[in-house]
Amino acid sequence: MFDALADRLEDAWKKLRGQDKIGAANIKPALQEIRRALLSADVNLQVVRDFVADVEKKALGAEVVSGVRPDQQFVKIVYDELVEVMGETNVPLAQAERSPTIVLMAGLQGTGKTTATAKLALFLKKQERNALMVATDVYRPAAIDQLITLGSQIDVPVFELGTDADPVDIARQGIEHAKAEGIDTVLIDTAGRLQIDTDMMDELRRIKDTVRPDEVLLVVDAMTGQEAASLTATFHDQIGVTGAILTKLDGDSRGGAALSVRRISGQPIKFVGVGEKVEALQPFYPERMASRILGMGDVVSLVEKAQEEIDLADAEALQAKMMEARFDFNDFLKQMRLLKGMGSFGSIMKMIPGMNKLSGADIEKGEGQLKRVEAMIGSMTKLEREDPDLLSRSPGRRRRIAKGSGHKDTEVMKLVNDFNRMRTMMQQMSQGGMMPGMGGMPGMGGMGGGMPGMGGMFGGGQRPGFRATGGGKKKKKQKKKKGFGDL
Missing domain, CATH: 1.10.260.30 (Signal recognition particle, SRP54 subunit, M-domain)
Structure with missing residues (x-):
């Protein structure tokens, strides 16, 4: 994850090593290297342009700090800008004043939405919140069975009415069941499609209008790069989303998704999937991700x-x-x-x-x-x-x-x-x-x-x-x- 981007950015720092100060002349090669690094990481073009322009402005206006080399000062400027682009702070999952908190999970087929639902349920369980997963995907073969299997692994209940029921009715009755059982959080796993279509969006709207969720989380595949940001923006425009979960961030993702989603869609990344295991879900912290991108680790x-x-x-x-x-x-x-x-x-x-x-x-x-x-x-x-x-x-x-x-x-x-x-x-x-x-x-x-x-x-x-x-x-x-x- 981000290895190629980190290597390319290190080439940018090298352009400034040995320099006495940051200036308009010596900063250009470093900025060109940053531009190439971000584009090769599949970051959205407009995000790249804005990022490079902001870094240049801040670098040229930065005061020289005694005892700090120009390349080190430049790294700090890039780090701060990365944090800003990705959202500056962690945005936690909402918690309604009156139980249950309702979270609607949305996304295309193949993004790992059902698994992400189970991962989020386990995360909430570790936070001492009790969750109920509701299976409304009545179209994909074995989708309900998959959620039931995951629920048994993590000891989280699953509400389902089979494949013949209307997804809107399943969602509504699932929430009523949660209220009766004193469950504080309901995670509704909705159906995905191979691509965005009218039927899928209409069904999501009907479920959303019926259950009035506190969160609408879009599950997107980090492997798709900047396309993940465009998808988040499209879903937000059509149904309104409150955040994204990036899956497969431990794979061969080049970083474009993490660096593009917030700026393009306006919605925060709330969680990231970092492995296949059901425990492999982490809250998204922009400052920690920036440290990883720059090779500083994440202590x-x-x-x-x-x-x-x-x-x-x-x-x-x-x-x-x-x-x-x-x-x-x-x-x-x-x-x-x-x-x-x-x-x-x-x-x-x-x-x-x-x-x-x-x-x-x-x-x-x-x-x-x-x-x-x-x-x-x-x-x-x-x-x-x-x-x-x-x-x-x-x-x-x-x-x-x-x-x-x-x-x-x-x-x-x-x-x-x-x-x-x-x-x-x-x-x-x-x-x-x-x-x-x-x-x-x-x-x-x-x-x-x-x-x-x-x-x-x-x-x-x-x-x-x-x-x-x-x-x-x-x-x-x-x-x-x-x-x-x-x-």
Whole structure:
């Protein structure tokens, strides 16, 4: 996601490196590179023109800041403009004063609308809101069954009247059922079409006029680039939408949708789908997306993912084990599984500042090494997992583990040596306020030392010229609230 755009924008910063200040002459090559980068990312042409013009105006009018290089100052200007284009702030889902809050889900066929409905229901469940999904798509084969299956997976009820009922009646009776059951949010999954047509719009209008929703969310495929913005504008003109959900943002999307929807349609992006799993839905934060686009990572979202997976009591117990150097292979295996629960290895790495340059081969290599390490730990006895020092002293034990996991003796020895070094480092860092539960996860903090057995696979280090900017005090406060200390 956005890798190509980030690379092209980095070429723009290079145009200003070595310059004494930002001027009309030296800024032109950088602006041309930005224009090319945005167009290649399939950003709407008018948005590109306005963006470049605004960046130029702000850059030429910017005061020189002592100690800040022109290229760094230019990055900050572009970052601020990206945030402004995408909406400046997160726009949360509406909540009606009187229950239930009604959300109408709309979109074309194939955008992932039904799955997005289930994802949103699970998101609301995590927010301690109870939801009801209403199946009004009576046209697509197995659409109702799909929603029922998803509902059973996330333990969210589904209201349906089969395929012979009128979608408007289904929606109306679904809301009446929600009121009777004391449910606070109703998500109405409507029918999609392969393209916008009169019948689809008429049905949506009839449902909307009947249920009077608090939100009308359009689900659009991020892979369609700027077409997603045009589609949002068309739906808004014809039925009125209050926001968009971008799906498939974890795929090969070039960024055009995220950068075009708000400016072209006037409606905010409220959520983004970042994976196939039903948990893979995130609120859309323009400032975080801008950081990802510029290769700064997204530490806040990373911490939030960790908070969802980490139990505070477990984290405190792990903190104590770290400080006393009692961290063992059982704890390490638990952290590996925690990492898996947070999402794909690649998606987690891209949230870390400087890690957006990881290639697909690097990601694949890291995932493979995680599996190999897990296999070696799986071949250990309970006693060996609890007392890693046994493996340092016993070549016979290491040979047995190597044979059982299908690896070489030297690989097992390297795992043990790396683990012991990591345990010492974790003890030192924990005493200095390292984040429990995540900080000790080799490969998550530092990246240079890496996972035991991974060595310095990634090379470590941040991307030159980039630093996480803004909101430092607020982020630190959030982490301490959960007992994470410093990331």
